[in-house]
Amino acid sequence: MALLVDARGLVKLYRMGEETVHALDGVSFTIARGDYCAIVGPSGSGKSTMMNIIGGLDTPTEGKLVIDGADIGAMSDAELAQFRNRAIGFIFQSFNLLPRLTALENVELPMIYGGVEPKARRERAAALLQRVGLGERMGHRPTQLSGGQQQRVAIARALAGKPPLLLADEPTGALDTTTGAEIMALFDELNREGVTIIVVTHDHEVAAAARRTIEMRDGRIVSDRLNERSARHDAHV
Amino acid sequence: MMRTSDLIASAARALRSNPLRSALTALGVIIGVASVVAMVALGSGAQAQVERSIASLGSNLLIVVPGAQRSGGGVRAQAGAGGGWDALTLGDAEAIAAQVENVAVVAPSQRARTQVIAGGLNWNPQVEGVTPAYLEARDWRIAQGRMFDETEERQARRVIVLGATVANELFPNVDPVGQTARMAGGAYEVIGVLESKGQSGFGMDQDDIVLAPLTTVKRRVSGRRGRGDSVSQISVKAVNEGVLSAVQQDVETLLRQRHRTREGEDDFTVQNLSSITQTAAQTTQVFTYLLGGISAVSLLVGGIGIMNIMLVSVTERTREIGLRKALGARQSDILHQFGLEAVTLSVAGGIIGLTIGVAGAWLMTSLFNLPLVISPLNAGMAIAFSGAVGVVFGAYPAWRAARLDPIEALRRE
Numbered sequence: 001m002a003l004l005v006d007a008r009g010l011v012k013l014y015r016m017g018e019e020t021v022h023a024l025d026g027v028s029f030t031i032a033r034g035d036y037c038a039i040v041g042p043s044g045s046g047k048s049t050m051m052n053i054i055g056g057l058d059t060p061t062e063g064k065l066v067i068d069g070a071d072i073g074a075m076s077d078a079e080l081a082q083f084r085n086r087a088i089g090f091i092f093q094s095f096n097l098l099p100r101l102t103a104l105e106n107v108e109l110p111m112i113y114g115g116v117e118p119k120a121r122r123e124r125a126a127a128l129l130q131r132v133g134l135g136e137r138m139g140h141r142p143t144q145l146s147g148g149q150q151q152r153v154a155i156a157r158a159l160a161g162k163p164p165l166l167l168a169d170e171p172t173g174a175l176d177t178t179t180g181a182e183i184m185a186l187f188d189e190l191n192r193e194g195v196t197i198i199v200v201t202h203d204h205e206v207a208a209a210a211r212r213t214i215e216m217r218d219g220r221i222v223s224d225r226l227n228e229r230s231a232r233h234d235a236h237v
Numbered sequence: 238m239m240r241t242s243d244l245i246a247s248a249a250r251a252l253r254s255n256p257l258r259s260a261l262t263a264l265g266v267i268i269g270v271a272s273v274v275a276m277v278a279l280g281s282g283a284q285a286q287v288e289r290s291i292a293s294l295g296s297n298l299l300i301v302v303p304g305a306q307r308s309g310g311g312v313r314a315q316a317g318a319g320g321g322w323d324a325l326t327l328g329d330a331e332a333i334a335a336q337v338e339n340v341a342v343v344a345p346s347q348r349a350r351t352q353v354i355a356g357g358l359n360w361n362p363q364v365e366g367v368t369p370a371y372l373e374a375r376d377w378r379i380a381q382g383r384m385f386d387e388t389e390e391r392q393a394r395r396v397i398v399l400g401a402t403v404a405n406e407l408f409p410n411v412d413p414v415g416q417t418a419r420m421a422g423g424a425y426e427v428i429g430v431l432e433s434k435g436q437s438g439f440g441m442d443q444d445d446i447v448l449a450p451l452t453t454v455k456r457r458v459s460g461r462r463g464r465g466d467s468v469s470q471i472s473v474k475a476v477n478e479g480v481l482s483a484v485q486q487d488v489e490t491l492l493r494q495r496h497r498t499r500e501g502e503d504d505f506t507v508q509n510l511s512s513i514t515q516t517a518a519q520t521t522q523v524f525t526y527l528l529g530g531i532s533a534v535s536l537l538v539g540g541i542g543i544m545n546i547m548l549v550s551v552t553e554r555t556r557e558i559g560l561r562k563a564l565g566a567r568q569s570d571i572l573h574q575f576g577l578e579a580v581t582l583s584v585a586g587g588i589i590g591l592t593i594g595v596a597g598a599w600l601m602t603s604l605f606n607l608p609l610v611i612s613p614l615n616a617g618m619a620i621a622f623s624g625a626v627g628v629v630f631g632a633y634p635a636w637r638a639a640r641l642d643p644i645e646a647l648r649r650e
Binding site: 052055057058077080082085086090092096098099100109113114118139157 | 239240243250251556557
């Protein structure tokens with residue numbers, strides 16, 4: 001399988017007063033297209049920094065990161081914005097839907113910044129909401145939807161720009177167990193259809209649903225292993 | 238790359254989502270633009286009024302009066318050196334008519350003030366002894382009846398033409414033409430009534446006047462004061478405005494020769510009405526600028542209001558900005574979105590303010606009886622200026638929004 005993410009010796013330094021914090025301390029890994037990978041670790045382990053850098057929201061202090069053939073470190077601010085729009089689908093713990101917009105308009109949002117024609121993007125947004133099981137609720141605003149439904153809208157939005165990579169940050173953190181399992185089942189389906197997914201979580205059940213788990217501690221990768229199939233099945237029953 | 242239509246839709250939606258706040262923010266600009274438009278219109282109206290009333294004295298007109306001009310602009314009689322109030326004569330008027338080029342009409346006149354009585358009513362108007370040419374010199378017309386002719390003037394007939402005010406005061410209920418009025422101990426026949434001219438630019442009622450033949454006034458009304466052939470004023474009308482200053486110089490040179498005076502020691506003054514008009518117009522223009530400037534301060538305050546609300550809006554929508562950036566909005570997209578919101582607020586405020594300002598100007602000018610002057614240029618400038626206010630005061634909040642770090646912004650609750 002072709003490589004989607006190729007990270008070599010990533011270092012991220014933060015200055016906090018006198019001290020310099022090594023949020024990432026020489027991280028190297030690769031993620032193939034079609035993979036489903038969980039990044040786990042306690043808070044402060046560097047997994048959030050990792051997600052921000054993979055998502056093009058932040059740039060590494062040192063090292064080289066190539067995603068979908070593009071060198072993140074060499075990009076200008078505007079190029080990074082375009083990269084995020086084209087290559088990354090973000091899914092957040094707190095959904096981050098715009099409350100004034102309907103479900104349909106929320107899904108259209110990334111396509112607006114991608115310059116897609118109004119008619120084309122409305123059709124695609126409607127099809128995606130249909131795909132995540134919200135075909136009946138396109139005109140609803142986020143406040144009129146349950147947490148699980150809101151996260152489905154957010155997933156539809158993440159898929160809107162047909163990005164090669166979905167990046168989810170604690171996607172079930174704000175949901176109850178049953179709804180969370182439904183969302184994980186949806187991820188599993190999407191992955192089987194060929195979407196590459198990276199989930200950042202500290203929930204072991206969520207991590208176990210992925211094919212592969214990268215564990216981080218103090219800015220380094222401490223383990224990188226494939227999950228057993230049985231564990232994956234248990235997670236989304 | 239964001240489409241322009243989406244940018245506009247996005248700004249419009251943000252403004253509509255908080256209608257009261259948007260309206261109050263725009264109100265600052267509305268008041269500012271409305272007051273600028275109304276004040277400038279009021280000032281321009283006053284200016285037009287002044288110009289119009291000065292022009293009503295007569296166009297292309299030079300007025301020669303006895304006495305030297307003071308530096309302050311007034312006229313005084315020069316004591317000694319033979320130059321008094323009787324320095325101007327009929328001979329001067331005839332010489333001007335005969336020797337100065339480009340003169341259309343020369344009209345000498347003698348002023349007197351006396352009581353006029355008719356039918357038990359009395360009035361104290363200004364009595365002007367004039368030649369028939371006076372009407373043409375002053376661009377004046379007869380409303381009823383007729384003007385006396387040159388024969389009547391030469392024969393010192395007892396005929397008078399009344400100004401509109403005098404006609405109203407002495408003959409409130411009857412047609413004055415054909416009636417008799419008494420003044421200076423004699424009976425005079427009213428043969429005509431003048432058209433109304435209204436107030437002059439100096440606040441005097443120009444219609445409070447009685448015109449009588451010059452010879453009649455000199456013999457029967459003003460008495461034996463002064464030399465027999467002196468006049469109190471000579472009106473000189475030039476053929477057009479272009480030659481007015483040349484005519485003024487020629488008249489001055491001629492009178493200096495005739496009076497044997499040197500420049501600086503003149504016993505007469507030639508007043509140029511167009512230069513008086515210019516001075517008065519300039520004065521009112523200064524007032525217009527002053528009024529507009531003071532109102533512009535309120536527009537500035539309106540702009541600060543926009544900046545204030547936009548800053549609040551950026552803080553409130555930090556998370557939204559972070560999300561939009563994560564989804565692929567570039568700095569310029571965010572900058573344009575917030576900038577457009579500010580400009581939309583200020584331009585909408587400008588258009589509403591313009592409407593209110595025009596209405597206010599109409600109200601005030603009709604209240605003060607001034608002409609309503611609203612130039613498209615001023616209106617366009619008001620709109621452009623309010624747009625500029627939006628750009629200037631929206632720029633900093635929009636820049637702050639564009640520069641937000643998406644990671645920080647998304648973390649914010």
